[in-house]
Amino acid sequence: MATIKRTVEVELSTSGMDAQGRPVRTPLAVAADGSTVTVAAPPAMEPELEGEHMLINLGPQHPATHGVLRLVLELDGETVVRCIPHVGYLHCGFEKIGEYRQYNQIVPWTDREDYLNSIGNNVSYILGAERLFGIDCTPRATVLRVIAMELSRIASHLVWLGTTCIDIGAFTPFLWAFQERENIYSLLERWVGARLTTSATRVGGMAADVPAGWTEQLQTFVTLFPKTIDEVERMLTRNGIWVGRTIGLGAMTADEALNYGLSGPMLRASGVDYDVRKDFPYLDYETYDFEVPVGTNGDVYDRYLCRVEELRQSTRILEQALRRLPDGPVNVDDHRVVLPPKSKATSEMESMIHHFKQVMEGPRPPVGECYVATESPKGEKGYYMVSDGTAKPVRWRIRPPSYVNLSAIPKMVEGHLLSDVIAINASIDIVMGEIDR
Amino acid sequence: MTTPITLVAAGSALPGDAPAPATLRKVDHRGGLPSPSVDALGAKFGTAVKRVDVVWGETTVVVDGGRLQEIVRWLHDDPSQRYEYLSDLTAVEFRDSEQPLEVVWHLRSIAFRRFLRLKVLLPRGTPLEVQSVWPIYKGADWLERECYDMFGIRFAGHPDLRRILMWEQYKEGFPLRKDFPLRGRFSRAEQLRQALAANPEARYSMEELSIADAFEDLPQEMRARLRSGEKTGE
Numbered sequence: 001m002a003t004i005k006r007t008v009e010v011e012l013s014t015s016g017m018d019a020q021g022r023p024v025r026t027p028l029a030v031a032a033d034g035s036t037v038t039v040a041a042p043p044a045m046e047p048e049l050e051g052e053h054m055l056i057n058l059g060p061q062h063p064a065t066h067g068v069l070r071l072v073l074e075l076d077g078e079t080v081v082r083c084i085p086h087v088g089y090l091h092c093g094f095e096k097i098g099e100y101r102q103y104n105q106i107v108p109w110t111d112r113e114d115y116l117n118s119i120g121n122n123v124s125y126i127l128g129a130e131r132l133f134g135i136d137c138t139p140r141a142t143v144l145r146v147i148a149m150e151l152s153r154i155a156s157h158l159v160w161l162g163t164t165c166i167d168i169g170a171f172t173p174f175l176w177a178f179q180e181r182e183n184i185y186s187l188l189e190r191w192v193g194a195r196l197t198t199s200a201t202r203v204g205g206m207a208a209d210v211p212a213g214w215t216e217q218l219q220t221f222v223t224l225f226p227k228t229i230d231e232v233e234r235m236l237t238r239n240g241i242w243v244g245r246t247i248g249l250g251a252m253t254a255d256e257a258l259n260y261g262l263s264g265p266m267l268r269a270s271g272v273d274y275d276v277r278k279d280f281p282y283l284d285y286e287t288y289d290f291e292v293p294v295g296t297n298g299d300v301y302d303r304y305l306c307r308v309e310e311l312r313q314s315t316r317i318l319e320q321a322l323r324r325l326p327d328g329p330v331n332v333d334d335h336r337v338v339l340p341p342k343s344k345a346t347s348e349m350e351s352m353i354h355h356f357k358q359v360m361e362g363p364r365p366p367v368g369e370c371y372v373a374t375e376s377p378k379g380e381k382g383y384y385m386v387s388d389g390t391a392k393p394v395r396w397r398i399r400p401p402s403y404v405n406l407s408a409i410p411k412m413v414e415g416h417l418l419s420d421v422i423a424i425n426a427s428i429d430i431v432m433g434e435i436d437r
Numbered sequence: 438m439t440t441p442i443t444l445v446a447a448g449s450a451l452p453g454d455a456p457a458p459a460t461l462r463k464v465d466h467r468g469g470l471p472s473p474s475v476d477a478l479g480a481k482f483g484t485a486v487k488r489v490d491v492v493w494g495e496t497t498v499v500v501d502g503g504r505l506q507e508i509v510r511w512l513h514d515d516p517s518q519r520y521e522y523l524s525d526l527t528a529v530e531f532r533d534s535e536q537p538l539e540v541v542w543h544l545r546s547i548a549f550r551r552f553l554r555l556k557v558l559l560p561r562g563t564p565l566e567v568q569s570v571w572p573i574y575k576g577a578d579w580l581e582r583e584c585y586d587m588f589g590i591r592f593a594g595h596p597d598l599r600r601i602l603m604w605e606q607y608k609e610g611f612p613l614r615k616d617f618p619l620r621g622r623f624s625r626a627e628q629l630r631q632a633l634a635a636n637p638e639a640r641y642s643m644e645e646l647s648i649a650d651a652f653e654d655l656p657q658e659m660r661a662r663l664r665s666g667e668k669t670g671e
Contacts (some may be wrong), residue, residue, distance in 0.1 A: 088602035095587075098621055131493050136462055193484065200520050240579035256549075258521050261576020266490055274522070281460050366466055370493045371543050371554065384543070386529050394532060399525040399543075436602060 009205055016435030021344040035294045050068060053081060056418070060089050064167050064422045067432030069191040069419065073411070077359075078417050084251050090436035098396035103129045103203050103282035107433050108397060111197040113398060114434035116159050119188060119198040120152035126201035127282055128210070128372035128383035130291040130366040132201055132393075133337055134332075137353060141205050146283050146321045147218070149374070154225070155184045156377035157314075162234065164304070164426040168245050173232045180228050183221050190214055204338040205331030215322055229311050246301035250412035250424035257298060260408040262393075263401050264379025265306040266428060270298030288317050300427040307429075310377075313427050337363045378402045398437055402430045443653040458550055472496035472516055472553050474546075482508055487558075495554055502557040506568040507595070509555070512544060513573050522554060523570065526580040528588045530615050540567050541591060555638040559590070569594035587613035606635065 054075045060068040068089035074082040094113055098106045110125040111118035123145045130137060137145070162177035185195040191210050192200045200207050216371030236242045252262065257270035267274055275292045277285040293309035329339045339358055340351035367389045373382035379401030386395040405428050413421045467493045478498060479486050485508060488499040500508050512520040524543040537558040544553045557567050569592035571577045581592040582601040589611035592598055600607060608631075609622040621628065 063587070088511075088600075088604065091602040093612060096617075096619060130463075131464065134464070134466055134493070247561055256575075259575050261523050261574060272547070279458060279547065279550055280552065281458050284460050285460050286457065293624075324606075368466060368492045369497075370495060371525065380524060382543070384525060384527060388532060390532075395527075395529045397525070397527045403579060404576055404585075406575065411575075 004125060014080070018027050029339045037200075047239075053175050065425065066163065066430050068434075069406075069425070069430065070433060071188065071425070073413075073421065075418060078419075079178075080413050080416055080418060080421060082411045084419070085406065085409055087406070087432070087435050090432045092437065093097075094437045095396055095398065099393060101160060101364050102391050103132075103365070103393070104362070106393075108197065108199045108373050112433060113400070113437050114156075114376065114378065114381070114402070114431045116156040116431055117193075118196060119148045119200050120156070120374075120376055121381070122198060122201040124374040124376065124381050125281075125383050126203060127374065128370055128385050129203050131315065131370040131372050132368060132387055133156055133363065134366070135204055135337060137205060138329055138332055139326050140209075142283050143325045144206055144210065145201070145329060146285070146288070148316045150216075151184050151187065152319070153314050153377045154311055155181050157311055158184075158350045160307060160377070160426075160429045164423075165236070165334060167426040168242065168423050170236065170239075170242065173235050176228055176232055176296075180225060183225075187218055187221065187275045187329035189212070190217070202332060202338070204329070205329075208299060209330045213324065218318070219322055222315055222322065225315055226312065228359060229308060229315075233236055233308060237308075243301060245423055246304060246427075248297075248418050249300040249416060250427060252298040252408065252412065255407075256296070256411070260411065261404045261409060262379070264375065264377065264429075265310065266379060266405050269295035269298050269306045270294065276373050276380055280373060282372070282374060288320050289406070290314075290317050300423050301426045346414070355371075362393050366387060373399065376401055378431065378434070379405060398434070400437065402428065403435045406430050406435060457610070461494060467492060469494045472551055474520075474551060474553055477515075477517065478508070478512075481511060495552065497556055499556045502559070502567050505555070505557055506570060506573070509542070509544075509570050510573050514551070518546060518551075520546045520551070521550045522547055523574040523576050523580070524552075526570070526577055526584060527596060528584050528590055529614075530588065530613070532615060535561065536559060538590070539582070540563065540587070542570065547586040564591075565589055566591040566593055568592070571595050587611055589614065605650070 030408040032153050049422040056073045056075055056091075058069065058073060059065040059070040065071070070086040070089070072084040072086065073080050074084075101109070106129075107122055107125065110121040114121055124351060145229075158177040158181045162181075165171065165173045165177075169270035188198055188200075189195050191214060192198045192208055252260070252266075252270045254271040257267050258272055262270070263274070271294055273292055273294045276282075277290075278292055290313045293306045293313070295306050335351065335354040335358075337358075339345075340348075340354050346352070364386045367387060369384070369386040371382055371384040373380050375381070380399065381401055382398040382399030384395070384399065385393050388394045407426065409425065410422050416424065438621055467490075471489055471491050475486075475489050475496060475498060478500075479489075482500070482504065485501040485504040486498060487501060490497040490499075504602070509520075512518045524544040524545050526540075526542050529539040529541060537560040540557045540559065542555040544555065546553075546624055559565055559567070567590065569577065569581055571581060571592070572594060578595070578597075579601060581595050582598060585592060585595075585598050586600045586602050599605060602610070605621070612621075623631070
């Protein structure tokens, strides 16, 4: 049975919404004792307009589509009757290219699919590749990877928060969110040298260990960051405009969300407590003390609450990871997959052979296949790899969470207003690089 | 008004005596324990279960393509299985041109924390067609369209099987097939010529243009062109 730790009760300052988020119609008459008197609704004044459906093309070049998404909307007045999404404008054939690359050479491609979560993708992908090679990473690399994944989750959620605020019309939280994201990118820059395209992992370990003084910098971030979450929450959670524009929009029930294959905060906002970190753990996530926020209504507002709470939980995980970060090597001691040190490669015969074999041929996993899923900020990010024993995979498949999440958008926007389509689309947290691949 | 958001420490639906999930370590390449669903599948469907493999701790069940939908529906509905979540759907073509194509379904039972991989083999020379699981999982919609787009595998029973990542007029074939060259089938010059010759109006499908009056508003010549089916990618 679930351990329900606490319930965050949010008192909303808007009086104009009922429990389902629909605007409350104010009664027309109030009796002398203060009770309301029901007044019959006035007869419909407008004539029925039939057959006047309009075709609106939203995107692909539209700032609120977060890239190049095209939605063809059939409108009845301002209400969406039907939505036909078109994707693929950013398709670059990552999976095809991966079949022509060695396992370590695929890592840079994983930066570029979900580019808001690049270091998280590096880790997800390499967990799959290491399963295929049958190796387990070192204890230090395990904790460093947890740090990488949670930092990247925070960065991705911050971009989501900022851009969604802009889409809905709030500008200030965008600046706060991006300032914190800047801090994370400074940390990543000191660690791996790149901010966005990190390529931080290698089969058997990491490209680099963290530099001296890095953990202190991360500790500063972890200490200061919750203040920003509080500020953003103070700005938005009970804000009448924010609430009015998010509650009740794009609601999915738990059964629908499961059936449509939603994952991540989209699924949890609907009340399904499926988190890959808890249910199918990897990187020792089962030993960290953190909780998974689960919503009830599955609307845009609940998705917002879930993501904000995930920011706090990720900070908790970061704190614990910092405390337990062990000393030791980041790469496994297996020179079939990890390059020997250059000094040894030039002085010892065996190391030179390992070096030569790896550089010229690439490490070869045994024949086999695996599907390794991790919890990315968008949802269940899986990598399915099939090896035929050569140095290049036969098939490298990305299970893109935002692709599957986006496929439910016709269902979510149906019956909502055109301006709500923007809010619902923003709440999915799509990254077109990942959807089109 | 209260908007409840609860913090959950672990998955709630886990049966009481099941061990807590843990990170997999030192997984055997072959010979691990198969998923408990395998026995149930074998008992229920008999010969429709053709082969069971356990590779890197993951169970793969190769099933008869003709009974796929029946099997998936049972896995989804049966209270002892409850594979309610379709993680992924894709296909694999091997470099060996004799080996059959594989269509792969990754299913998850969130209630029992199980993972199962189903496969249907499509031998060379047979039509590339399998049953759609869309009636069971709505999430299969785009996954099946992508699989069709990339491999040319048709999913019988899918309501709207058309290209998704490539455009509808794409004529070069199916990109993830091994006989498709990395740089594409056409030369760069031909690709450019086709891109420049494309009709921008044809970017709307017939289905979209049939919405209300939009189609009637188009010039006569364009309507005729669209009616003649200027959209399919095959």
